[in-house]
Amino acid sequence: MKTLYIECKMGAAGDMLAASLIEHVNEEEFVARMNSLNIPGVSFEVERIKKCGITGNKAHVMIDGVEEGEHSHGDVAHGTSLDDISVHINGLDLPKKVKTDALSVYNLLAEAESEVHKTNIKDIHFHEVGTIDAIVDVVSVCLLMDMISPDRIIASPINVGSGMVECAHGILPVPAPATALLLEGVPMYTDDDINSELCTPTGAALIKYFASEYRSMPVMNTKSIGYGFGTKEFKKLSCVRTFLGEESIDGHDTVVELRCNIDDMTGEDVGFFLEKILEEGALDAFTAPVYMKKNRPGILLTVICKEDTIDRMLQCIFQYTTTIGVRQSICDRHILHREEEDIKTKYGKIRIKKVSGYGTSRVKPEYEDVKRIANEKNISPREIRDDLDL
Numbered sequence: 001m002k003t004l005y006i007e008c009k010m011g012a013a014g015d016m017l018a019a020s021l022i023e024h025v026n027e028e029e030f031v032a033r034m035n036s037l038n039i040p041g042v043s044f045e046v047e048r049i050k051k052c053g054i055t056g057n058k059a060h061v062m063i064d065g066v067e068e069g070e071h072s073h074g075d076v077a078h079g080t081s082l083d084d085i086s087v088h089i090n091g092l093d094l095p096k097k098v099k100t101d102a103l104s105v106y107n108l109l110a111e112a113e114s115e116v117h118k119t120n121i122k123d124i125h126f127h128e129v130g131t132i133d134a135i136v137d138v139v140s141v142c143l144l145m146d147m148i149s150p151d152r153i154i155a156s157p158i159n160v161g162s163g164m165v166e167c168a169h170g171i172l173p174v175p176a177p178a179t180a181l182l183l184e185g186v187p188m189y190t191d192d193d194i195n196s197e198l199c200t201p202t203g204a205a206l207i208k209y210f211a212s213e214y215r216s217m218p219v220m221n222t223k224s225i226g227y228g229f230g231t232k233e234f235k236k237l238s239c240v241r242t243f244l245g246e247e248s249i250d251g252h253d254t255v256v257e258l259r260c261n262i263d264d265m266t267g268e269d270v271g272f273f274l275e276k277i278l279e280e281g282a283l284d285a286f287t288a289p290v291y292m293k294k295n296r297p298g299i300l301l302t303v304i305c306k307e308d309t310i311d312r313m314l315q316c317i318f319q320y321t322t323t324i325g326v327r328q329s330i331c332d333r334h335i336l337h338r339e340e341e342d343i344k345t346k347y348g349k350i351r352i353k354k355v356s357g358y359g360t361s362r363v364k365p366e367y368e369d370v371k372r373i374a375n376e377k378n379i380s381p382r383e384i385r386d387d388l389d390l
Contacts, residue, residue, distance in 0.1 A: 002149070002247075003152045003154065003218065004150035004242060004243070004244050005153075005155075005156075005243040005244075006020075006155040006211065006240065006241075007156050007217070007240070009159055010234075010240070011160060011161060011240075012207050013137075014200065015061070015133075016229065016240040017141050017203060017207075018137060018140040018141045018144060019058055019227075019240075020227060020228030020239070021141065021144040021228070021242055022226065023056075023057065023224055025144060030144065037093055038093075042061065042132060043061075044059070044136065045060040045062060051238070054239075055227070057226070063132060063133065080131075081122075082110045085106050086103055089103055089139065098143050101209070101210075105138050105142070105209050106126075106138065108209055109201060112178040112201070113178050116181060138202060141210075152212060152247065153210050154211060154215060156214065156216065157186075157214060159188075159189060159191050160174060160175040160197070160198055161174050161198035162190045162191055163194075163196060165196075174190070175204075178201045179197075179200065182205055183199070183204050186208060194236070213253075215330070216332060220245040221246045223245045225241065225243055225244075226242040228240040228242070251335035251336060251337055253332075254307065254333065255283060255305065255333045256305050256307055256313075257328070257331055258303040258305065258310070258317065259301065260301050260323040261299070261301075261323075262299050262322060263292050263296050263297070269320075270287060270301075273316075273320040276320050277313065277316050277317070280312055281305065281309050282303050282304065282305050282313060284302075287302070337356050338354070340352065341354070345387070345388060350365050350369045350370070350388070351369050352364065353366060
């Protein structure tokens with residue numbers, strides 16, 4: 001599987017992401033395509049530079065021969081509407097998918113801004129992210145993603161920096177309100193060692209739109225690595241790093257473990273809860289005996305679920321157990337590839353489960369089918385499994 005991994009240990013910004021992604025395509029072809037868009041007065045350039053002994057790319061958007069540089073959060077007195085940006089992007093000579101992606105990114109930005117300011121999305125006027133160079137940043141990333149065409153895009157948790165940032169609406173805490181909204185549901189963290197905004201609204205919107213997962217780097221055979229530099233300098237190497245390669249065919253995903261200790265529930269109530277949580281979609285749920293405070297015997301309750309079901313799982317735990325607190329951990333999980341099929345036997349159709357990966361493979365009959373036949377024929381499950389000879 002062709003996988004793109006985006007490392008955001010020093011945040012994310014549109015120009016840095018574009019600069020990093022350039023490493024995975026033909027640079028000359030990409031720059032030529034950007035400059036063939038004929039945006040009045042705009043030219044796109046890529047510079048090879050070295051920071052901390054590492055060579056990477058820096059993207060330059062030149063407007064009438066002058067680089068806009070970092071968008072100064074305070075100098076924009078007027079804004080650009082979403083309709084203006086839509087007209088601008090739709091007028092570019094780009095593939096339909098690239099236009100759709102770019103407009104979708106701006107819709108995410110508009111939704112965040114409208115929520116922050118409690119304003120109708122059509123009345124939103126972009127300031128920093130509505131400038132020409134910001135639009136070029138978004139378009140360039142969308143075009144690069146189209147050229148790379150990965151099967152899957154994964155991003156790391158995002159470092160947002162710390163401190164305050166000056167923008168058109170005043171001096172605001174990091175992450176800025178719109179950035180914080182965009183990163184809802186995305187793992188992020190602050191870095192008190194860096195008193196600066198590391199993740200911009202544009203960077204947040206691009207990562208939110210393109211990435212389908214947020215976790216550590218999967219096992220993959222890397223083909224190319226890109227370093228995208230911005231303008232800010234820190235003691236730590238400031239870049240967006242991307243890895244493009246083939247992900248291992250062996251399974252790997254992310255799950256959440258929810259755990260709590262309980263010492264005041266009956267066995268019947270615990271059993272009732274386990275049935276309920278599995279009905280709600282938990283991947284697994286189980287208990288283990290533990291000794292708690294004052295040597296009281298109790299149970300350690302563990303629920304394993306997908307990240308998008310956490311809220312539902314927590315609601316069920318608090319409703320059907322006596323706990324007043326739940327611990328949460330995000331875990332990488334290695335899994336075998338699984339598939340089912342029906343086979344014809346002298347007992348009729350039986351479902352079999354096949355698993356494979358990591359150099360191994362196994363086949364077993366579905367227990368419920370074996371149980372049903374054992375009851376119907378008044379024979380043991382072992383006899384049925386031996387007859388199948390899987």
